[in-house]
Amino acid sequence: MRPMFMSLTINNIIRMVAGKRYYGDGTEDDNEAKHVRQLIAEVVVSGGAGNAADYFPILRWVTNYEKRIKKLAGRVDEFLQSLVNEKRADKVKGNTMIDHLLSLQETQPDYYTDVIIKGIILVMILAGTDTSAGTLEWAMSNLLNHPDVLQKAKTEIDNQIGLDSLIEEQDIVKLPYLQNIVSETLRLYPVAPMLLPHLASEDCVLDGYDVPRGTIILVNAWAIHRDPKLWEEPGKFKPERFEKKGEDKKLMAFGIGRRACPGSGLAQRLVTLALGSLIQSFEWERVGEEHLDMRESEKGTTMRKAKSLQAMCRARPIVQKILDASCP
Numbered sequence: 001m002r003p004m005f006m007s008l009t010i011n012n013i014i015r016m017v018a019g020k021r022y023y024g025d026g027t028e029d030d031n032e033a034k035h036v037r038q039l040i041a042e043v044v045v046s047g048g049a050g051n052a053a054d055y056f057p058i059l060r061w062v063t064n065y066e067k068r069i070k071k072l073a074g075r076v077d078e079f080l081q082s083l084v085n086e087k088r089a090d091k092v093k094g095n096t097m098i099d100h101l102l103s104l105q106e107t108q109p110d111y112y113t114d115v116i117i118k119g120i121i122l123v124m125i126l127a128g129t130d131t132s133a134g135t136l137e138w139a140m141s142n143l144l145n146h147p148d149v150l151q152k153a154k155t156e157i158d159n160q161i162g163l164d165s166l167i168e169e170q171d172i173v174k175l176p177y178l179q180n181i182v183s184e185t186l187r188l189y190p191v192a193p194m195l196l197p198h199l200a201s202e203d204c205v206l207d208g209y210d211v212p213r214g215t216i217i218l219v220n221a222w223a224i225h226r227d228p229k230l231w232e233e234p235g236k237f238k239p240e241r242f243e244k245k246g247e248d249k250k251l252m253a254f255g256i257g258r259r260a261c262p263g264s265g266l267a268q269r270l271v272t273l274a275l276g277s278l279i280q281s282f283e284w285e286r287v288g289e290e291h292l293d294m295r296e297s298e299k300g301t302t303m304r305k306a307k308s309l310q311a312m313c314r315a316r317p318i319v320q321k322i323l324d325a326s327c328p
């Protein structure tokens, strides 16, 4: 299911940024979409790769890694510039993120240069797609390994939303158990397990340790989320734990403070809505009797499942109802 989750999250970000869709919905044979899909696939593969020549500079003589990455960066820049140029040429202003950034460029041209705008688009794609897709994959895998939790979430959705209309963004507040499933997934499987590296801007003392200015600090959120001093039965997937007031305050899957994830609201909404829609629309089962392998992959910048998720599903009656209503 990983490629489907990636298509969803990339569409979500690029539609917000540029009002375009490159996956599904008739884009299969579109040449521009094909080109962008290929480019994004290359960026995803290269994104988490290490460069041995950083540690053994002599390897520069034998690998063409840097040359290849520079070429890829050039193609990415060309693509981002084409998105900006296209929006700039539009006669009527739209409501996409690029439209708003170009308006700011008119009033503050020294700050909102094309380079800054392209940087913002790129960070949205890099930080906002793999992370949400990975969380969805962990959440779905947890549900398949815990059919009782899946059943409880289905009952909540059926009772709160009904069997005639699809769940919408504003319904999420009526689904606390579904929200707790997402929190419990982020606790056990934070896709950025060491957050991002932070640099001490001044000398400071952390928990009794002297930390000199310039030290790189990594926070092990994964270990904090499984600390038996903080959580009861920390290794157990138990969404009910978040029914206790204040438990969610202990989560740090998005970091804490000024440099915490600015996309956390979007990510939580997208993951909860997508998960809710999958539960509402389909009956889900594991492919075999065995529990799913929940080991983590050793590769990549985000923490992914070592074994990509495969599952079986059967449409629930609501799908036919919605299809009948959309093409009478």
Ligand code: HEM
Pocket (backbone or CB within 6 Å): 013, 123, 124, 127, 128, 129, 131, 132, 135, 190, 191, 192, 195, 196, 197, 253, 254, 255, 256, 258, 259, 260, 261, 262, 263, 264, 266, 267, 268, 271
């Ligand atoms: C489940 C999904 C996500 C998770 C678990 C996640 C997690 C994180 C974490 C742990 C950090 C570093 C915080 C720190 O070191 O203190 C971060 C930073 C960041 N995230 Fe997310 N993120 C997710 C989705 C998103 C989305 C959807 C976007 C944007 C659309 C986004 C944009 C960013 C950006 C721009 C930063 C860097 C912020 C800075 O350096 O000031 N993230 N995220």
